[in-house]
Amino acid sequence: xxxxxxxxxxxxxxxxxxxxxxxxxxxxxxxxxxxxxxxxxxxxxxxxxxxxxxxxxxxxxxxxxxxxxxxxxxxxxxxxxxxxxxxxxxxxxxxxxxxxxxxxxxxxxxxxxxxxxxxxxxxxxxxxxxxxxxxxxxxxxxxxxxxxxxxxxxxxxxxxxxxxxxxxxxxxxxxxxxxxxxxxxxxxxxxxxxxxxxxxxxxxxxxxxxxxxxxxxxxxxxxxxxxxxxxxxxxxxxxxxxxxxxxxxxxxxxxxxxxxxxxxxxxxxxxxxxxxxxxxxxxxxxxxxxxxxxxxxxxxxxxxxxxxxxxxxxxxxxxxxxxxxxxxxxxxxxxxxxxxxxxxxxxxxxxxxxxxxxxxxxxxxxxxxxxxxxxxxxxxxxxxxxxxxxxxxxxxxxxxxxxxxxxxxxxxxxxxxxxxxxxx
Amino acid sequence: xxxxxxxxxxxxxxxxxxxxxxxxxxxxxxxxxxxxxxxxxxxxxxxxxxxxxxxxxxxxxxxxxxxxxxxxxxxxxxxxxxxxxxxxxxxxxxxxxxxxx
Numbered sequence: 001x002x003x004x005x006x007x008x009x010x011x012x013x014x015x016x017x018x019x020x021x022x023x024x025x026x027x028x029x030x031x032x033x034x035x036x037x038x039x040x041x042x043x044x045x046x047x048x049x050x051x052x053x054x055x056x057x058x059x060x061x062x063x064x065x066x067x068x069x070x071x072x073x074x075x076x077x078x079x080x081x082x083x084x085x086x087x088x089x090x091x092x093x094x095x096x097x098x099x100x101x102x103x104x105x106x107x108x109x110x111x112x113x114x115x116x117x118x119x120x121x122x123x124x125x126x127x128x129x130x131x132x133x134x135x136x137x138x139x140x141x142x143x144x145x146x147x148x149x150x151x152x153x154x155x156x157x158x159x160x161x162x163x164x165x166x167x168x169x170x171x172x173x174x175x176x177x178x179x180x181x182x183x184x185x186x187x188x189x190x191x192x193x194x195x196x197x198x199x200x201x202x203x204x205x206x207x208x209x210x211x212x213x214x215x216x217x218x219x220x221x222x223x224x225x226x227x228x229x230x231x232x233x234x235x236x237x238x239x240x241x242x243x244x245x246x247x248x249x250x251x252x253x254x255x256x257x258x259x260x261x262x263x264x265x266x267x268x269x270x271x272x273x274x275x276x277x278x279x280x281x282x283x284x285x286x287x288x289x290x291x292x293x294x295x296x297x298x299x300x301x302x303x304x305x306x307x308x309x310x311x312x313x314x315x316x317x318x319x320x321x322x323x324x325x326x327x328x329x330x331x332x333x334x335x336x337x338x339x340x341x342x343x344x345x346x347x348x349x350x351x352x353x354x355x356x357x358x359x360x361x362x363x364x365x366x367x368x369x370x371x372x373x374x375x376x377x378x379x380x381x382x383x384x385x386x387x388x389x390x391x392x393x394x395x396x397x398x399x400x401x402x403x404x405x406x407x408x409x410x411x412x413x414x415x416x417x418x419x420x421x422x423x424x
Numbered sequence: 425x426x427x428x429x430x431x432x433x434x435x436x437x438x439x440x441x442x443x444x445x446x447x448x449x450x451x452x453x454x455x456x457x458x459x460x461x462x463x464x465x466x467x468x469x470x471x472x473x474x475x476x477x478x479x480x481x482x483x484x485x486x487x488x489x490x491x492x493x494x495x496x497x498x499x500x501x502x503x504x505x506x507x508x509x510x511x512x513x514x515x516x517x518x519x520x521x522x523x524x525x
Contacts, residue, residue, distance in 0.1 A: 046513045066478035068506040
C-alpha cells in the first residue's frame, strides 16, 4: 500500500487549482444513464471513485471515452445490463445512485446494498421508500435491491432525515416520472444543486434545488448535453486550512467562495485574512498562529461534516481550546486518535471533541481510516516536527486529485512512498 | 479527420500516427496480429499521434496483450502528454509505461 511521507514545518505559499467536485461528478455520471444522446462532462476529477463509476456504467453497456481535454463523453443509448453488482458497490457506496436513473428510464434495476461504512450508518431505506411512493415495486433479496416500475408516478415525499444521496436519487427518479413530485426536507448541498442544473440542461423540469423543498415535473425524455462539474469545495477548504495552519498564504483558483460560506467564516474567526473573487479564494495567515474555533457540523448551509477533521487538525495547534461537535455521522473522530499519536490534546466525549491547542505536534507514523481523516493527518503532518508517515492513503486517493503534487507546488515537503499490495 | 495508421519502420520498430478516437481505432485493433507475428519485443513510436483519447489507451492495451501472449513486450516511446494523462486517469499508466512528464 502507498504511503505519504511529509516533512513538517514549511509555510505554504502559492496558488493551486481546485479540481471538480467528486460528490457532484458521481451523481451526474449516474444521471447520464437517463440521456438519449451523448453527454460531455468536463472538470471531472481524476479519482478512484470516478473510474469505479465509469467501470460500473461500462459494465451496463454505456459507452465512455476520455478525450484530450480530459472530458468524459458518455453514450447511454445501448444499456443492456441494469445491475450494479456487489463487487463494485462494496468499494463505493455512491453506486446506489444508479438506482433512480435505471428505474426511471428502463423500468428495472438491481443494485447491491452497500453494506457498512467506517464513519457510521448510512441506510438507504429512504431511497427505497421514496421510490415506492413513486409506484416502484421494490424487494430486497440476497443483498440486492430489486426494483421494477412500468413508469414511475409523481409523488409528494417527505424525507425523515436529510440525505444528500437520497435527495439526488429521488430527484433523478422523479425527472422521468409521470406527473409532479415534491421532495420535502431535501438536502440543500451545492452538489444537489449541480445535479439539478445538469438534469435541467438535459431537459428536466426541476425547481427549488438548494432549498429544502424541490419540485420536479416529470418529462417524457431527457437528451444529452455538455456540462462542467462544480468545483470541489471540500478540497478548496482543505487547502485553505493548510494555509492557516502553516501561517502561509494560498490562493485557490477555479473555485467559488459562495460554496464555502460557513468554512470561510470560521477561517476568518481563527484570524485569517480571507479574500475572494469570481473564481478564486485567497487565505493569508501572515505568519500568525491561528486561534481555536468552535465547530458544529450539520447539513448545508451549516458547517460541513466533510471539513470537521480538517478543523480538528487546525484546532490541535491553535491558540486556545475549542469544541468540535459532530451531528451528522456517529463515528467520525477516528482521526483524533491518530492525531493524539502526534501530540494533539483532543478528548472525545460522545459526539464532542474538545481540542486544546498545543505549541507544536511531533511527527509519527499514523494510519488513515477514512477520506477526510486522512486529509486531516496530512494537515497535521505539514506542521509537525519531523517526518510523518501516513499509511493507507488509498482513502485519500478517493477524494483528492494529485494531493502530493498540489501541496508540493505550495512548498510542502511531501512525497508518495509506493508500497506493494492492494489498497481498498 | 486524419485516419490513424501504423507504419513499420524496421524489424520490431513501428510508428503510430493520426487521430486516435473512438471512430478511428477500431480498424487498428487487428494490427496487433502484425505486431505479435515475430513473437519478440516491439517498439512503437507514438510521436505522430495528433489526437488522443481513452480509445487509444484501450488499443494499446489490446496490442500489449497480443504481443505478450506471443512472447514479447510492447515498448512505447514519445507518447504525447495528453495520451499519458488519459492513461493515468484510467489507472493504466504504469501498466503501459506511459507516466505523464
